[in-house]
Amino acid sequence: MWKFITRRLLITLPQIILLSVLVFIMAQMMPGDALTGLVDPNLDPATIAEQRERLGLNDPWHIQYVNWVGNALQGDLGQSFRFKIDVTDLIGQRLNNTIWLSLLTLIFTYIIAIPLGITSGRYNDTLRDQMITGYTYIGFATPLFIFALVLLWIFGFQLGWFPTGSSVAPGLTRGTFEYYVSRLHHLMLPALSMALITTVNTVQYLRNEIIDTKQKDFILTARAKGASESRVYNRHVFRNSLLPIAALFGFEITGLIGGTVFIETIYSYPGMGLLFMESITQRDYSVVTAVVLLFGIASILGALLSDIILSLVDPRIRIK
């Protein structure tokens, strides 16, 4: 197992390097550079040229790349041309919101998936199962953004149950009880709309897993030994079916990243996804670069996490 994890870690490093190269190339293709928007356009061209030289913008690309990586490693991702502050600080403000959104979404995803998947798998081909399967069927066919839009329209605008934008009601002091309630209230609808769609994967996976496990010989053995039905399920079936679900956890992160872009745009929720969309429409490219790099690394680490969990759970991989 340690061999597998070490080998897996060794693959991760080149992946991150490759990602950084890709992001760097993208940044180079974007119009403008680190100076654009920083300097006073009234300065004379000679001074600008001097500045460019000093910042190393005339160096060959590989030196620029090394400098860029070096800076990024020290937490210097350049300056936002729109907000005139360091990208790192800007991201720091927004990251918090996205993490809370993702966390709540994950919690909802599993709260929905586990009971539905278990019911559907245990009582397969009954009415209950058919209703749950019907839900996953429709969930698979519904694009996340349409579902979120419709929920916002119905519960946000028509019924007015939930706020329709921002992450907290204005005028509340940080740290008060009302402040946290308001934040949660703002999070509910975005997280729920994302969870209801992304959970169908897990529901269906769990269902298939349980149906497969149910037919295995060791379950027959447990029954033959006289174990009660609830003991068969609680001690044998669920334990074996729920473990693989844990492995999907890392991949959920990759899915969440795409999801937050849509969800935050629709609910005007000030997180990383919205920051990305705002920055790209306003051509604040240093922010765009930083966000892509960060999310790219997050998905690489997510996949790594999944594989490691999987290797802990699945003995077949451990041997390899």
Added chain:
Amino acid sequence: MTFLEINDLKVHFPIRGGIFNRKIDSIRAVDGISFQIEAGQTYGIVGESGSGKTTTGRAIIGLNQITSGQIIFQGIDLADKKNKKIDFRKDIQMIFQDPYSSLNPKKRVLDIVAEPLRNYEKLTKKEEIYRVAELLEKVGLSEESIYKYPHQFSGGQRQRIGIARAIALKPKLIIADEPVSALDVSVQAQVLNFMRDIQEELNLTYLFISHDLGIVKHMSDRIGIMYKGRYVEEGSTDDIFTNPQHIYTKRLVAAIPDINPKNRAKQKTFREEVQKEYEQAYHDYFDEEGLAYDLRRQSETHLVALPERVN
């Protein structure tokens, strides 16, 4: 000139492991075997599963990479990289064990049997159909079969299609890898007799691989017994069945059922003797790793793997 001569053939499969997936050990599937086949004869290789008999056949036809050794076919060493360009496919063909997976389920019989013809002979559509129908007739299938798919045939018929494909290029050597073990016993004899018929008709040489001693006895002129990648005994069919020398061969021969009830008592004593010898003298026949020793000559035709001190 010997028709086919195998010299010290070795086929090792690497076992990979460690962080960088480097080769850490190897499985010695075939570990230094030598034999000769004369033209027009049938040479049988017998062994339990995992003994390396199938790998030997596949190595000769080029499906498995050879680690070392020589395969001299009509005077040319096929294992030599210099001879890689020489196309010997036309002269060596193979009949596969499983008639269900060896025919592509998505292809019609015409396409299956014509595949080798399309690779080596430029035929018009009409000539091709004619040739295929001819081949099918030779293996006892009607010409209407050519537009059918493999799943429309029984196992025995499928094996005949496989044989038709193998003889399409008029090869000289056919490697038959357990050609009947996937078939019903009632069909086995049919296919085997048919194979003997076409052997005479087309002057074929067979390398016949099987785990079934009875079938090999029926088919072969010479027999080699394999165990864990090595030969334990080689000789004419007569040598092997009337005068087995190695304990492994003796046990195999003793295990052949005899239907004649008069021989029952004789058979039983023979089995008990063999069993006793096996228990007492196991270490005389195998080295510390449980592998067979090198072959030594017993007679003109008979070779047995025995250590030097015995005899």
Added chain:
Amino acid sequence: MVKVDVDVKEEKKAHKSQSSLNILWREIVRDKLALVSLIFFVSITVVVFTVSAVLDLDQIVKVDLFSIHQAPNQEFWLGTDYGGRDVFGQLIIGTRNSLWIGFIVTFLTGIIGVTFGLVAGYFGGHVDNVMMRILDFFQILPFLMIVIVFVAIVPSYSTLAFSLIMTAFLWMGIARLVRSKALQERELDYAQASKTLGTPQWKIMFGQVLPNLSSLIIVTMTLNLAANIGLESGLSFLGFGFPESTPSLGTLLSYARNPQTLEYRWWIWLPAAILIFLLMLSVRNVGEALKRATDARQRRG
């Protein structure tokens, strides 16, 4: 001597009944939901392509300031948008564009994915190892963001450029499936037999192994079509799909990013939302039925 007097065409017909395409077709006809879905999808496709050939595109995308934000009425069946453009006309053209890009991207990703997967799976070993690491890398990239960045920085992008950008990041799924099936197929004796018969490697790959993957490929591509229609509309919704002059279903939905439109002018975005949903659902229905057909255990008839 053998007489060969077989009527080729007659014989071909007689034995074709078991081919995989036929099995797939029979399964769809038996599955009422899938049949209805197929009919729905085909008729929508035919309608939008013929109607949009008749419709005057310039007329529809022309801004008409006298009829801004009209609710559905006699003249404009589904009302007008902020530029006074007819929503119904945009819906027709949008559907056509969305379907078109869906087909193109599905086709291109299919070709790349199948070839990549087939080569990796057929050769196996080191080739497979290297190719799969490349695939892994593509698969963990934050696809959506990278496509958006590319669309934003590629100057004057066209439908073709957009399809290519989408294709570049969407071929991995089918490649992975084809690869794992090819890994199994190459071990089967028929592929080995082809080698002994002197058939060249590429011919074995595409001539012998590929036909045995056909049902897997058809099923996957159908399901991909549904996903691609959804993805394209999502990107257009964010404003990074087609340019506004070529409306897609997502473009109509993107108007709903304006809270005013979302709250008060449902006729602009809701029909497009429903249409995307129905299109994706119907294509998926067909795909799921095909999937059942290829899995003999689940086959209904």
